[in-house]
Amino acid sequence: MSSINELYPLPNSNEHIPRLGFGVYRSPASQCVKSVHRALEVGYRHIDTAQLYGNEAEVGEALRTANVPREEVFLTTKILVPAGSPEATYEKLVESVEKVTGPGGYVDLFLIHSSKSGPAGRKHLWQALEKLQAEGKTKSIGVSNFGVQQIEEMRAYAKVWPPQVNQIELHPWCQQLEIDAYCKRNGIIVEAYSPIVRNYKANNPTLLEVSKKYNKTTQQVLIRYALQKGWVPLPKSDDPERIAANADVFDFKLSAEDMDVLNSLDQGAEGAIVEAVVNE
Numbered sequence: 630m631s632s633i634n635e636l637y638p639l640p641n642s643n644e645h646i647p648r649l650g651f652g653v654y655r656s657p658a659s660q661c662v663k664s665v666h667r668a669l670e671v672g673y674r675h676i677d678t679a680q681l682y683g684n685e686a687e688v689g690e691a692l693r694t695a696n697v698p699r700e701e702v703f704l705t706t707k708i709l710v711p712a713g714s715p716e717a718t719y720e721k722l723v724e725s726v727e728k729v730t731g732p733g734g735y736v737d738l739f740l741i742h743s744s745k746s747g748p749a750g751r752k753h754l755w756q757a758l759e760k761l762q763a764e765g766k767t768k769s770i771g772v773s774n775f776g777v778q779q780i781e782e783m784r785a786y787a788k789v790w791p792p793q794v795n796q797i798e799l800h801p802w803c804q805q806l807e808i809d810a811y812c813k814r815n816g817i818i819v820e821a822y823s824p825i826v827r828n829y830k831a832n833n834p835t836l837l838e839v840s841k842k843y844n845k846t847t848q849q850v851l852i853r854y855a856l857q858k859g860w861v862p863l864p865k866s867d868d869p870e871r872i873a874a875n876a877d878v879f880d881f882k883l884s885a886e887d888m889d890v891l892n893s894l895d896q897g898a899e900g901a902i903v904e905a906v907v908n909e
């Protein structure tokens with residue numbers, strides 16, 4: 630049985646990533662410090678924020694005031710779009726690092742948040758991230774919402790290839806089989822965002838039936854499913870009880886038959902609630 634402390638090695642490096650993360654999208658600044666403290670208290674050691682979420686500083690405050698050493702926590706942030714010049718983009722990255730971990734600090738993973746900046750924008754963002762990594766301000770770099778061609782296209786200019794992580798929407802209704810298989814073939818760690826489908830599927834009869842069998846909640850079954858698919862799920866909650874319950878997924882294992890039952894729910898891109906990647 631796996632545990633919350635289990636790690637995956639990141640490609641082409643000595644770094645490791647915890648197999649379960651804690652998301653803070655839509656965690657308001659006034660609540661975020663409390664939620665991150667609670668997450669660390671119940672054992673999460675991996676926090677996922679972004680410039681877009683407007684709570685990098687609060688995540689940083691939570692880390693500084695928690696009873697857990699900085700180096701024991703894996704911290705991710707993301708940049709959405711390039712600034713006007715490579716220098717300005719690089720400055721935006723450094724600003725984030727300083728917000729989260731203070732001057733002289735580092736983040737563990739910095740991602741390009743979206744593939745929507747076009748080929749030139751993606752190249753510009755990646756080169757700024759490579760510089761940040763070379764300077765030790767981020768340990769690892771990766772992408773989010775990237776499809777197969779967008780990662781392939783990076784080979785032409787990337788000094789660091791493959792990207793170490795691709796963070797995409799993943800749950801039984803949106804399994805993104807092509808990009809998942811491509812990432813796994815290339816050693817790219819696949820992170821699952823919206824792993825509990827924002828709770829929209831809590832009343833799904835198939836999911837309820839599986840959950841009953843294991844005496845677990847539907848949310849716990851979805852997080853366990855993601856772990857067994859080899860993904861790194863990033864469930865978000867601002868509720869102290871739910872934060873703990875979402876991490877209580879290491880005392881049971883879904884059978885191969887029940888994994889198949891959940892696999893059969895796939896609706897392809899139609900099943901996405903945020904977005905599915907474009908592979909061509």
Ligand SMILES: NC(=O)c1ccc[n+]([C@@H]2O[C@H](COP(=O)([O-])OP(=O)(O)OC[C@H]3O[C@@H](n4cnc5c(N)ncnc54)[C@H](OP(=O)(O)O)[C@@H]3O)[C@@H](O)[C@H]2O)c1
Nearest residue numbers: 652653654822823824825826827828848864865866867871
């Ligand atoms: N890269 C990207 O483009 C991207 C996009 C989306 C998300 N993300 C990342 O992935 C993380 C997770 O995705 P997400 O926030 O979209 O969705 P999610 O984790 O699937 O669901 C979060 C929602 O479910 C509720 N919830 C959580 N645990 C619950 C439980 N045990 N029972 C009932 N309701 C529960 C939460 O409400 P409460 O807070 O009230 O518990 C919240 O409304 C984000 O926080 C972010 O870090 C990345």
